[in-house]
Ligand SMILES: Nc1ncnc2c1ncn2[C@@H]1O[C@H](COP(=O)(O)O)[C@@H](OP(=O)(O)O)[C@H]1O
Ligand SMILES: [Mg+2]
């Protein structure tokens with residue numbers, strides 16, 4: 001005789017199943033989301049979730065830098081760059097404001113809890129309606145051609161007012177606790193205005209340690225094997241074959257890929273060039289003599305037996321160029337005693353070079369310390385070199401600086 005379950009028992013079963021599902025759901029949901037983030041990074045509408053291998057952070061950072069770099073390219077080609085002089089007499093352009101707004105919008109969409117240290121603020125735009133409108137027009141036009149990539153970044157910014165508020169979200173004090181992004185919307189603004197190299201820079205620090213770094217360099221050659229020469233340093237074009245995204249995740253190595261226009265191309269691993277004879281090294285430094293002491297660098301090069309003149313190049317494109325083995329050394333020697341380096345000028349480049357097999361320190365050989373706030377107040381200058389020759393370079397730097 002078939003067993004017939006009384007209605008009361010059936011209801012009891014159904015209720016217990018529902019209770020079990022309700023208890024398990026909060027545990028299961030994050031796992032399912034994590035799984036979907038690995039399977040298809042473009043398929044989610046929104047994620048506010050940090051990943052332990054930084055895969056989601058890297059994907060968002062690459063796309064955000066790509067979109068912002070494309071915006072700066074359009075300003076690079078226009079005659080009116082909307083240049084203002086900041087209180088420290090350094091320039092800022094509509095490209096800087098627009099790029100910062102776009103990157104912060106992407107970070108806020110994906111990681112609303114994270115803090116942001118960014119170079120620029122919206123004050124000048126709030127006081128100048130025409131300038132605000134120009135930046136707003138630029139930002140509205142800056143869309144990746146791949147709509148699913150655009151969706152990852154959260155789509156367009158809602159209004160000119162929210163664009164200003166986003167720009168001002170980069171006012172974190174920084175420090176040694178939690179997740180903090182460092183943004184330099186255009187590094188090498190002087191190079192950008194001159195028609196030379198510049199970079200869009202984004203780094204993620206966790207408890208003061210850089211975990212993810214991305215550099216967008218629209219005027220550098222795509223090819224990692226093109227050697228670093230004076231003409232690359234001073235290049236004024238982003239023609240065919242130019243434009244590269246460098247990236248690194250702590251412990252996972254460094255990569256480069258073509259800048260492209262939306263959706264990311266596949267990256268390839270980069271590494272610093274083995275340097276058997278330091279006398280043959282190519283070293284790079286700032287174009288601006290006010291940013292790096294170019295007579296100290298000549299003496300240091302002489303001490304190392306280097307005869308080739310330096311390649312002068314603006315921005316963190318220098319870090320990217322040595323990380324891919326196009327050049328070998330990057331020297332940044334303090335000019336003014338009172339100048340304190342800013343974290344956004346170095347966070348991404350520092351990680352990219354170290355993940356490519358280099359060492360990055362200040363002139364005394366101390367690692368750059370990003371945990372002191374918006375500035376690198378415990379460091380002076382920057383010396384980046386392949387790991388095995390770095391101490392030799394520091395010895396030469398110290399010999400020259402101590403003899404002054
Ligand atoms: N006196 C100084 N010494 C060193 N760096 C300086 C400086 N004055 C400005 N800078 C920084 O140098 C950066 C450019 O570096 P480089 O010379 O390698 O291109 C500038 O970034 P921005 O262009 O983002 O303002 C700015 O932050
Ligand atoms: Mg600046």
Ligand SMILES: [Mg+2]
Nearest residue numbers: 184187188345
């Ligand atoms: Mg800068």
Ligand SMILES: [Mg+2]
Nearest residue numbers: 119184186187
């Ligand atoms: Mg800048």
